[in-house]
Structure formats: structure tokens, C-alpha cells
Amino acid sequence: MAPLDHYDEPGETPYRRHGIPKLGFENYWYPIILNSELGRKPKAVRLLGRDIVLFRDRNKLFALEDRCPHRGVKLSLGHCSYPGSGTISCPYHGWTFEGASGRLLAALMEGPDAAVVRKVEVPHYPVQAHAGLIWLWPGSMTPGNLVDEVPAWIGDQGSFFNISMYTDYRCNWRWLVDNWPQDHHAQYVHRNSPELIFQPQLPYALNLDPQPLEGNKGLAIKRSGGMTGADYPGLGRFPRPEWWRFMKPTGRGATAGFENSKARKVYGIKNQSEIWLPGLTVVGRLSGEYCLIQWAVPIDGETTRCFNINNWRRMGRGREWFARAHYYLFRRWVHDRMFSDQDKALIESTVPGPERLSRTDVGVIAWRKFAGASARRPVGDQPARLDVA
Ligand code: FES
Ligand SMILES: [Fe+2]
Known part of the structure; x- marks a missing residue:
């Protein structure tokens, strides 16, 4: 098991104080790549600081530590030389490991009677394909049922479908998640994004009530x-009058009327936006027919993979076709690229150190406290300090 905490920032930081590890919470499912990215060749990925090789054999997925225990080379440079056996062979001397258990089944250059066979193991990870994504469980606890653990929009693919993409940020995952609990940056940073340029200024200085x-x-x-x-x-005035803002607010900014919205009344959606462990946000439309899930996946201490998982309610072929066309022609660029890149530039520029939090940070403070206190951890793996406000 990896060390309990990975706080390597000097001094007191809000994350250390609340027990939020630098390398993320281990005992959760994480999306790591698109299912379509894993072909016949094994693929190297990194998750929560672990180097992992993914491979697929006859539609079964396997995930092993990406290091051969013989002399340490990367298994991801190897091959699946025996199709149907669920094994991967190291590129150096042909040690061949079973994907499901990590056990050494053969040392090809040593002959069938090699004494090391079945005595050596590579750590293996639970892995699953679901909703067009490949998911890994990096922790030591028994994995939960993926479909139950993720928001219903991803879990229930009978009722919903999705299109996903990801971007790697050069920052720790905690800075990215701190961007999501409604800190009013959106009203400021994104007011000139192509997506919102024709919409009036979104309400700010709101009262925030984390539940x-x-x-x-x-x-x-x-x-x-x-x-x-x-x-x-x-x-002077903020914002300055801008005649071109003639549209109605949509998406994250359209708070007005959620109580009477179709999302709430017809589909029973309780909240327009939520933030979930281990580090994702769910943002719905008032129609209840679309939502965006953004997931901060810790690659290592300095890199975070930000997944944008766009989800639609299944409402017939025509609607699905339109949603896909609209996404690829418009939303992928104006939201998942341009809008998100406005955040990316700022988050990546963060210099860790003391913070002077204020009234807009109620959500950030609540998230940090909640995450540190509520994240799933093995018995005995409690954060050192939860006693601090
Ligand atoms: S290093 Fe892998 S078989 Fe020798
Ligand atoms: Fe943002």
C-alpha cells in the first residue's frame, strides 16, 4: 500500500490541515483514458503516482504495475504474445505475467522448469470499461460497484449516453477541485468566454449554503x-454596460428558477450543481436533459487529468444525433476547450502558500472540510489532523 499521506508542501497548508492527500484519495474508481485509446498494444498510464500498464485480451481488461520485477523494465513495452491467455510478456527476457493475478506464469528465456515461476507477482489493479472510459481502482480496499459509485448520469447507460474528453493540467489535483465549489470565479473569469459573451452578467455575491x-x-x-x-x-461600475449581452443565462449561471425547473419537477433532480468525492463536479441544465461532469484525476503530484464527461438523457435517435452534432460542432470547442482553458491558465499559475480566504470561499472551505473528514480510507489510515477548523 502507498504511504498514507503525501503532503510534501512545507508548513501548514489547508490540505494538510484537512487531511487531503497530495496524491488523491486511493479507494475510489477513477477514469483514466477513453476506451477507444486502448488498442492491441499495451498502454502505459499513470494514476495517483502509480505507473500502470493496461492491456486487453479478447475483450478482457487487465492492469498491472508497469515494472517487471526481474530487472525493472517497463511491461508496457512488452506484448500479449499468447492471445486468449490474458498474459503480458516482458520485452527484456520474456517473463510472462497473468493479468488477472499478476503472477509469473513463465520465464521464457529460462525454460519451462524455471524455479521462479509462480513465486513472483506484480501488483495488479481492478480495471473496468464503462461508458466509453477505462476505470481503475488504485486503492487497497475491495472495490465498490462502479455503476453505484459514480453519478447516475454515468452509471446508468440505459438512460443516458455520454461523450468524454480530457486535458492534462500541470498542477496538483486539489487546485483543480477547488475551482468547482461555487467560488464566484465563473462570473468573473468566464464572462468574456465565447460561450457566455452574449449572456448578461451572471449573479454574483450570492449566499452559499453547502449541504x-x-x-x-x-x-x-x-x-x-x-x-x-x-x-x-x-x-466605477462593474460590469460596464455592454449592449451585446442580450441572451438569457444558461448552464451554470442560470440559478434562477431551479425550484420550478423541468429538471426538478419532471426528473426529480435535487441540485443544479454538486461536488463529489473523490473530486468531481456534476453541473446540470434546468431542462434536466443534459449535465456536465468534470473529474479531477490525480496523475501524480504535479499533473491532473481533467475529464469533461458530457451526458445526455436518452430521448430517441433524432435527439441523440442532434446532441452529438451540436457537441462536436460547437460545445466541444466553446466549452470543453475555450471555457475550460480560461480556468486551466489560472489554476496552473497557482503558487501554493498561505491563503486569505473570504466570503466567496464558503464552498471551498466546506469542500475541503468535507473531503478530509468523509473520504473512504482503510481502517487505521486516518489523517493526522482533523481537529482544525
Ligand atoms: S526485465 Fe523483465 S524479463 Fe527481464
Ligand atoms: Fe471555471
């Missing part, structure tokens, strides 16, 4: 009140 979700899966951060403009003494 735990059922089953301690995460938080809903409810918003109320707010304003869309004000005079700042000695400076």
Missing part, C-alpha cells in the same frame, strides 16, 4: 440572493 448529499457522497452548494452589478466607490 451534504445522501450517503455522504459529496456536497450540494445552494446559492441564493446576489446581484448582477454594483458601483465600487472610487472606481
Whole structure:
């Protein structure tokens, strides 16, 4: 098992204080690549600092530590030389490992009677393909049922379908998740994004009310009140009047009317946005027919894979075709690239150190406290300090 915590920042940091490890919470399912990216060749991936080789044999997926215990070369450079056996052979001397157990089944250059056979093992990881993605469980606890663990939009592929993409950020995963609990950056940073350029200023200075979700899966951060403009003494008005903002707010900013929305009344969706362990956000539309899930996957301490999983309710072939066309022609660029890149540039520029938190950070503070206290951990693997506010 990996060390309990991986706090290597000097001094007190909010993450150390709340027990949020640098390399992420281990005992959860994480998406790691698109299913379509794994072909016949084994593929090297990294997750929570672990180097892992993924391979597929006759539609079965396997995940082993990407290091041959013989002399340490990467198994991902090897081959699946015996189709149907679920094995991978090391490229150096042909040690051949069973994917399901990690056991050494043959040392090809040593002959069939090699004494090391069945005495050596490579760590193996639970792995699964679901919803067009490949998922890994990096922890030491018994994996939960993936379909039950992820939001229903991803879990229930009979009712929903999705299109996913990802981008790697040069930052720790915690900075990316801190971007999601409604800290009012969206109203400022994204006001000039192509997606929102024709929409009026979104309400800010809202009251934030973080509430735990059922089953301690995460938080809903409810918003109320707010304003869309004000005079700042000695400076002037924000925002300045802009005649081209003639559209109605949509998406994350359209808080008004959620109580009476179709999402709530017809589909029974309780919250317009949620943040879940181990580090993802679920943002719905008022129609209840689309939602975006963004998932911060810790690759290592300095890299985070940000998945954008776009989900639609299945409503017939025509609607599905339209959703796919709209996504590939418009939304993929204006949201998943341009809008998200506005965040990426800022998050990657973060310099860790003391913070001076303020009223807009109610959600961030609630998330950090919640995540540190509620994340699933093996017995005895408790964070050192949860006693600090
Ligand atoms: S290093 Fe893998 S078989 Fe020798
Ligand atoms: Fe953002």
C-alpha cells in the first residue's frame, strides 16, 4: 500500500490541515483514458503516482504495475504474445505475467522448469470499461460497484449516453477541485468566454449554503440572493454596460428558477450543481436533459487529468444525433476547450502558500472540510489532523 499521506508542501497548508492527500484519495474508481485509446498494444498510464500498464485480451481488461520485477523494465513495452491467455510478456527476457493475478506464469528465456515461476507477482489493479472510459481502482480496499459509485448520469447507460474528453493540467489535483465549489470565479473569469459573451452578467455575491448529499457522497452548494452589478466607490461600475449581452443565462449561471425547473419537477433532480468525492463536479441544465461532469484525476503530484464527461438523457435517435452534432460542432470547442482553458491558465499559475480566504470561499472551505473528514480510507489510515477548523 502507498504511504498514507503525501503532503510534501512545507508548513501548514489547508490540505494538510484537512487531511487531503497530495496524491488523491486511493479507494475510489477513477477514469483514466477513453476506451477507444486502448488498442492491441499495451498502454502505459499513470494514476495517483502509480505507473500502470493496461492491456486487453479478447475483450478482457487487465492492469498491472508497469515494472517487471526481474530487472525493472517497463511491461508496457512488452506484448500479449499468447492471445486468449490474458498474459503480458516482458520485452527484456520474456517473463510472462497473468493479468488477472499478476503472477509469473513463465520465464521464457529460462525454460519451462524455471524455479521462479509462480513465486513472483506484480501488483495488479481492478480495471473496468464503462461508458466509453477505462476505470481503475488504485486503492487497497475491495472495490465498490462502479455503476453505484459514480453519478447516475454515468452509471446508468440505459438512460443516458455520454461523450468524454480530457486535458492534462500541470498542477496538483486539489487546485483543480477547488475551482468547482461555487467560488464566484465563473462570473468573473468566464464572462468574456465565447460561450457566455452574449449572456448578461451572471449573479454574483450570492449566499452559499453547502449541504451534504445522501450517503455522504459529496456536497450540494445552494446559492441564493446576489446581484448582477454594483458601483465600487472610487472606481466605477462593474460590469460596464455592454449592449451585446442580450441572451438569457444558461448552464451554470442560470440559478434562477431551479425550484420550478423541468429538471426538478419532471426528473426529480435535487441540485443544479454538486461536488463529489473523490473530486468531481456534476453541473446540470434546468431542462434536466443534459449535465456536465468534470473529474479531477490525480496523475501524480504535479499533473491532473481533467475529464469533461458530457451526458445526455436518452430521448430517441433524432435527439441523440442532434446532441452529438451540436457537441462536436460547437460545445466541444466553446466549452470543453475555450471555457475550460480560461480556468486551466489560472489554476496552473497557482503558487501554493498561505491563503486569505473570504466570503466567496464558503464552498471551498466546506469542500475541503468535507473531503478530509468523509473520504473512504482503510481502517487505521486516518489523517493526522482533523481537529482544525
Ligand atoms: S526485465 Fe523483465 S524479463 Fe527481464
Ligand atoms: Fe471555471
